[in-house]
Every structure is written in C-alpha cells, then in structure tokens.
Amino acid sequence: MKPAALILAGSRPGAPDPVAASEGVSHKALVELEGQPMLAHVAHALRDAGIERVAVIANDPAVVALAQMLNCEVIPAEAGPSASVAAGFVRLGAPMLITTADHALLRGEWVSDFLLDTPEDADVAVLLARRQAIEAAMPGSRRTYLRFADGHWSGCNLFLLNSKRAESAIETWKLVEADRKRPWRIAARLGLGMLLSYALGRLTLAAALGSLGAKIGIRASLVAARDGLAAVDVDKPSDLVDARGILAQRREAGGQS
Numbered sequence: 001m002k003p004a005a006l007i008l009a010g011s012r013p014g015a016p017d018p019v020a021a022s023e024g025v026s027h028k029a030l031v032e033l034e035g036q037p038m039l040a041h042v043a044h045a046l047r048d049a050g051i052e053r054v055a056v057i058a059n060d061p062a063v064v065a066l067a068q069m070l071n072c073e074v075i076p077a078e079a080g081p082s083a084s085v086a087a088g089f090v091r092l093g094a095p096m097l098i099t100t101a102d103h104a105l106l107r108g109e110w111v112s113d114f115l116l117d118t119p120e121d122a123d124v125a126v127l128l129a130r131r132q133a134i135e136a137a138m139p140g141s142r143r144t145y146l147r148f149a150d151g152h153w154s155g156c157n158l159f160l161l162n163s164k165r166a167e168s169a170i171e172t173w174k175l176v177e178a179d180r181k182r183p184w185r186i187a188a189r190l191g192l193g194m195l196l197s198y199a200l201g202r203l204t205l206a207a208a209l210g211s212l213g214a215k216i217g218i219r220a221s222l223v224a225a226r227d228g229l230a231a232v233d234v235d236k237p238s239d240l241v242d243a244r245g246i247l248a249q250r251r252e253a254g255g256q257s
Contacts, residue, residue, distance in 0.1 A: 003095035010077030029101035048108025133228030150204035
C-alpha cells in the first residue's frame with residue numbers, strides 16, 4: 001500500500017525566509033528552479049514514486065494556489081510543525097510520508113527506496129544519510145551531522161508514519177528535531193545509561209532511535225539513504241545555488257545523475 005504524502009510548506013513567524021527574500025517571493029516554495037517552483041519539483045517527485053494522494057501544509061495564499069494547481073490537497077498550517085503534522089495525520093491517516101517544500105532535489109527513486117528499505121514492522125521510519133555518502137555525492141558540502149558510534153549522519157527531510165501508533169510519536173519527534181544539533185540532549189531523554197553510552201562514543205543512532213521509540217511504545221527505525229544528495233535541501237541562498245547547479249547537471253545528463 002502506497003502512503004499518502006504530506007509536504008510541509010507553512011510559513012514561520014518572525015524574520016522573512018532568506019531564500020524567499022533573495023528571490024523576491026513570499027515563500028521559498030515558490031522559488032523557481034529549472035523553470036518550475038520548488039514545490040512543483042517535490043510534488044512531481046512524489047508522484048513519480050507512485051504516490052497518488054499528496055497534501056500540502058500551507059498558509060501563504062500563493063503557495064495554496066500553487067498546491068491546488070498541482071492537484072494537491074491543502075491543509076491549513078498550524079502554530080508549529082508538529083501541530084501541522086498532527087493535522088495532516090488526522091486528514092490522511094497511516095501510512096503517511098512527510099517531506100518539506102524545500103527538498104528541491106527530491107527524486108521519486110529516493111522515495112521508493114526509502115519505502116522499500118523501511119522494515120515492515122516499523123511504526124516510524126526516518127531517512128538519514130551517512131557523511132561519507134554526502135561527501136561522495138557533493139564534495140565540499142558543509143552539513144550539520146549527528147555524531148554517533150555508527151557514523152556521522154545528516155537528516156534527509158523524509159519521514160514515514162507507518163501505523164496508527166505513530167500518532168504518539170509526533171510530539172516526541174518534534175522534540176528530537178528541535179535537538180538535532182545537540183544529540184547529547186536526545187540521548188539524555190533516554191536516561192543516564194544511554195547518555196553515558198553516547199559520551200563514551202558507544203551509542204549508535206539506530207540504537208538511540210530504537211530506544212526512544214520503545215520509550216513511547218512504538219518501533220522507530222533508521223533507514224540509510226542510498227544517495228547522499230537526499231540530505232541536501234534549500235535552507236539558505238547558497239543551497240539554492242547548489243540545487244540549481246545539480247538540477248542543471250541532471251537536465252544536461254538527460255535526467256540521470
């Protein structure tokens with residue numbers, strides 16, 4: 001069974017997004033790459049993976065209009081990401097794939113591989129890329145890495161809520177995401193023994209996710225990305241330059257990377 005997909009494209013209160021500001025648009029989902037808005041690249045990649053039901057979390061009128069033009073359902077953005085995901089889960093149910101509107105390089109095969117590589121009994125799965133894979137795919141890339149005993153990892157903005165039980169993980173997932181640059185705090189949530197294991201360099205990310213899932217009564221799984229480029233999103237103008245260059249290379253190579 002193919003999951004439904006939820007694309008997060010809400011606007012954060014406060015300072016304007018630097019990518020949107022640099023391109024003179026109201027939201028970075030509207031920024032054009034290779035003649036298409038960023039949101040369109042994401043929606044097309046999901047459809048290339050065979051996902052038929054796609055919804056977009058949005059509150060910017062232009063993003064709402066674009067989502068509707070792309071034949072996506074629109075769900076109003078809530079106060080924060082976890083609340084928006086919760087609203088999406090109420091509408092779409094399980095299984096539900098989550099990604100973001102700034103995942104400009106997303107490819108249908110990455111989505112298909114993620115779903116294929118997710119264990120059948122997982123309630124929640126998270127796609128991450130190893131540092132070696134990222135640096136091989138994009139030499140010189142500077143990323144923020146989770147440093148664990150089983151390697152250095154970077155998130156890929158792809159998550160799967162695979163069962164109804166995943167509902168209990170949404171708030172905890174928000175906390176983990178908030179601490180993604182401080183993995184010792186993630187470990188601390190698991191207790192002194194896990195924290196000590198992390199401090200000694202013995203804690204693997206797979207074990208940390210598994211233990212965190214067990215603590216809230218679900219099975220959480222780490223899935224390693226097959227392509228390091230899956231970890232590249234567009235958070236700042238320099239990322240946009242990189243994304244445009246990679247997409248241009250794909251075009252010149254006839255869609256092959």
